[in-house]
Amino acid sequence: KMSLDKKTIDRAARQMLERTRADGVKTVWDRLEAQQPQCGFGLLGICCRNCLQGPCRINPFGEPSRGVCGADADTIVARNLLRSVAGGTSAHVDHAYEVVEALDKIAKGQIDYQIQDEHKLKAIATKLGLETDQKDITTLAGEVAEKAFESFTNHTSETMGWLAAWAPQERIDTWGKLGVLPRNADREIREAMHQTTMGVDADPINLLLATVKQGLVDGFAGLKLATDIQDIIFGTPQPVKAETNLGVLKADHVNVVVHGHVPLLSEKIVEWCRRLEEEAKAAGAAGINVAGICCTGNEVLMRQGVPPATNFLGQELALATGAVDLMVVDAQCIMPSLINVAQCYHGEIVTTMPISKIPGAHHVPFTLEEADQQAREIVRRAINSFKKRDMNRVQIPEEKVPIVAGFSVEAIIGALAKINAEDPLKPLVESIKNGAILGAVGTVGCNNVKFTQDLVHVELVKQLIANDVLVVATGCSAHALGKAGLLHPDATKNVAGPGLRQVLTAVGEAAGLGEPLPPVLHMGSCVDNSRIGDLLIALADYLGVAVKDLPVAASAPEPQHEKALSIGTWAVAMGILTHVGLPPHVLGSATVSGALTGQPVESLLGGKFYVEADPVKAAEGLINHLKSKRKALGL
Ligand code: NFS
Ligand code: SF4
Numbered sequence: 001k002m003s004l005d006k007k008t009i010d011r012a013a014r015q016m017l018e019r020t021r022a023d024g025v026k027t028v029w030d031r032l033e034a035q036q037p038q039c040g041f042g043l044l045g046i047c048c049r050n051c052l053q054g055p056c057r058i059n060p061f062g063e064p065s066r067g068v069c070g071a072d073a074d075t076i077v078a079r080n081l082l083r084s085v086a087g088g089t090s091a092h093v094d095h096a097y098e099v100v101e102a103l104d105k106i107a108k109g110q111i112d113y114q115i116q117d118e119h120k121l122k123a124i125a126t127k128l129g130l131e132t133d134q135k136d137i138t139t140l141a142g143e144v145a146e147k148a149f150e151s152f153t154n155h156t157s158e159t160m161g162w163l164a165a166w167a168p169q170e171r172i173d174t175w176g177k178l179g180v181l182p183r184n185a186d187r188e189i190r191e192a193m194h195q196t197t198m199g200v201d202a203d204p205i206n207l208l209l210a211t212v213k214q215g216l217v218d219g220f221a222g223l224k225l226a227t228d229i230q231d232i233i234f235g236t237p238q239p240v241k242a243e244t245n246l247g248v249l250k251a252d253h254v255n256v257v258v259h260g261h262v263p264l265l266s267e268k269i270v271e272w273c274r275r276l277e278e279e280a281k282a283a284g285a286a287g288i289n290v291a292g293i294c295c296t297g298n299e300v301l302m303r304q305g306v307p308p309a310t311n312f313l314g315q316e317l318a319l320a321t322g323a324v325d326l327m328v329v330d331a332q333c334i335m336p337s338l339i340n341v342a343q344c345y346h347g348e349i350v351t352t353m354p355i356s357k358i359p360g361a362h363h364v365p366f367t368l369e370e371a372d373q374q375a376r377e378i379v380r381r382a383i384n385s386f387k388k389r390d391m392n393r394v395q396i397p398e399e400k401v402p403i404v405a406g407f408s409v410e411a412i413i414g415a416l417a418k419i420n421a422e423d424p425l426k427p428l429v430e431s432i433k434n435g436a437i438l439g440a441v442g443t444v445g446c447n448n449v450k451f452t453q454d455l456v457h458v459e460l461v462k463q464l465i466a467n468d469v470l471v472v473a474t475g476c477s478a479h480a481l482g483k484a485g486l487l488h489p490d491a492t493k494n495v496a497g498p499g500l501r502q503v504l505t506a507v508g509e510a511a512g513l514g515e516p517l518p519p520v521l522h523m524g525s526c527v528d529n530s531r532i533g534d535l536l537i538a539l540a541d542y543l544g545v546a547v548k549d550l551p552v553a554a555s556a557p558e559p560q561h562e563k564a565l566s567i568g569t570w571a572v573a574m575g576i577l578t579h580v581g582l583p584p585h586v587l588g589s590a591t592v593s594g595a596l597t598g599q600p601v602e603s604l605l606g607g608k609f610y611v612e613a614d615p616v617k618a619a620e621g622l623i624n625h626l627k628s629k630r631k632a633l634g635l
Contacts, residue, residue, distance in 0.1 A: 008453035012397035016317035044588030051198035077589035078207035086192035088566030092222025107142030116235035163220035185221035215569030223530035237302035247400030248307035253289035260330035263299035268375035295525035311479035313447040326382035403487035405522035436499035439551030439626035446560035454480035456557035463619030468497035492516040548575025548606030555579035575606030
């Protein structure tokens with residue numbers, strides 16, 4: 001049996017794992033164990049079941065070397081990878097589509113959501129080439145929504161609008177030469193499904209190029225589009241203080257947990273938790289406490305200061321506290337096992353989307369038109385559930401750690417403007433030039449149960465910041481770093497290297513915070529990786545160089561979801577070295593894995609994948625990369 005300290009570095013999680021073990025409740029760690037040994041063909045990516053003549057599998061050491069149709073390992077691996085990346089892309093694009101639909105309905109006056117950031121709406125409209133003068137906000141919102149819809153579905157073969165408006169010309173030229181400029185998201189995702197069906201594409205390189213195209217669809221029609229529209233509707237984040245880990249749950253409160261990704265629902269839940277306080281008090285609670293899990297947790301943290309309870313691997317453990325009265329989910333990263341854990345302890349699981357149901361959950365079909373009624377109904381169910389809670393079975397770990405989040409690009413530039421109002425990027429760029437800051441790394445993505453939870457995120461980032469690397473984080477990585485205390489000014493004092501500490505202290509003081517900025521800037525959810533992209537594009541533009549030449553890198557230390565693959569592909573397509581703690585299932589093809597991590601992809605795009613499971617070695621590798629980029633720039 002695996003020991004608890006091999007499962008997680010999070011003390012609250014360990015406490016809950018002791019509890020589930022004592023109670024005989026299975027968790028994701030037990031199920032991983034039950035799956036051993038995992039299928040070697042699957043791990044290598046050399047099984048195919050794309051047609052009914054299969055399933056076929058390739059013997060990595062000899063025969064058979066081809067499937068029934070004649071497809072070899074290179075074809076099968078590349079085809080499987082393209083399908084996975086298209087899967088991740090489709091998740092982000094569908095998410096983006098939903099928020100665009102909301103913007104469109106706001107413009108038509110059909111739903112009870114407001115536009116919180118008119119300034120951003122105008123900025124985006126201008127970038128899209130729309131006339132903004134003398135137009136009222138709703139008209140403009142309708143026009144922006146229309147433009148956004150075109151990026152999903154236009155009927156021409158022109159390049160996807162959201163990409164054309166925001167990608168640097170140098171990249172557009174590079175992608176154009178490779179023939180990977182996407183037309184529109186729906187068409188490209190459909191094409192990827194077609195391309196990978198039986199008897200279509202057998203050329204691994206052609207399949208890899210199609211994979212790059214999916215990465216661009218994800219980056220621009222998924223991530224960027226979702227963030228832009230969410231900022232318009234819900235506001236652009238500004239620095240916010242909160243606490244994180246399971247200790248944010250409150251024994252005497254009704255505890256509502258929002259889990260999933262799309263803020264359309266979670267924002268309304270947060271609002272109704274505030275509005276129904278009195279009903280909760282009448283039911284004997286001290287009030288309503290709302291906490292977040294996974295990326296929708298990040299969305300409501302960034303904009304509303306809602307405390308994140310835990311990240312991906314902690315979702316079952318939150319229920320094991322016996323204190324969660326209701327967990328409401330939308331889509332993505334939701335383990336079906338939640339139902340069993342809730343049944344053993346307490347709490348109701350509520351699903352809300354037509355595409356995302358779980359047997360045993362209560363389903364409330366959430367619609368934009370009736371969002372308020374449905375959110376109210378869900379929060380009332382939570383109050384009812386609280387009444388049924390057995391207080392003797394409540395066990396909430398004490399761990400809660402203070403964090404600062406909310407670092408949109410606008411917020412970062414706002415802080416820097418306090419040092420130099422005319423030229424806000426200058427202080428940051430000067431600090432990079434003079435070596436006080438060595439470079440920047442974005443750590444993003446998931447937990448994966450194959451790793452000790454949070455270990456790779458935390459140890460990697462400690463090394464980076466100690467070596468004066470500025471870290472920006474999103475997704476479950478940001479959660480992991482928050483629980484470890486790295487999203488807090490104290491970490492600047494205690495962990496950051498001297499150069500980084502001095503810069504963050506100066507910015508913090510100038511911005512009137514009375515303390516340094518944290519060494520890790522929490523930039524939001526996984527779709528908010530687009531914020532990192534925006535920041536890099538702005539920095540490159542300022543310096544007059546290409547993004548691929550900046551001393552920066554990306555890392556998904558513990559990747560799990562197909563979305564992590566599509567985000568990583570986008571990052572590599574942007575020209576960024578992208579570290580992953582674990583490779584996708586491609587090792588069965590030397591052609592494919594070699595191309596992704598070597599010269600072929602790097603020479604074409606400027607970026608490539610870098611696989612390293614050991615966080616200390618990975619930090620070393622990333623730091624060496626930053627140094628070589630500095631050298632090439634003459635720094
Ligand atoms: Ni990103 Fe977020 Fe977490 Fe991974 Fe899942 S919640 S969208 S996919 S596991 S970081
Ligand atoms: Fe086998 Fe080819 Fe069918 Fe795949 S497409 S299952 S390799 S016959």
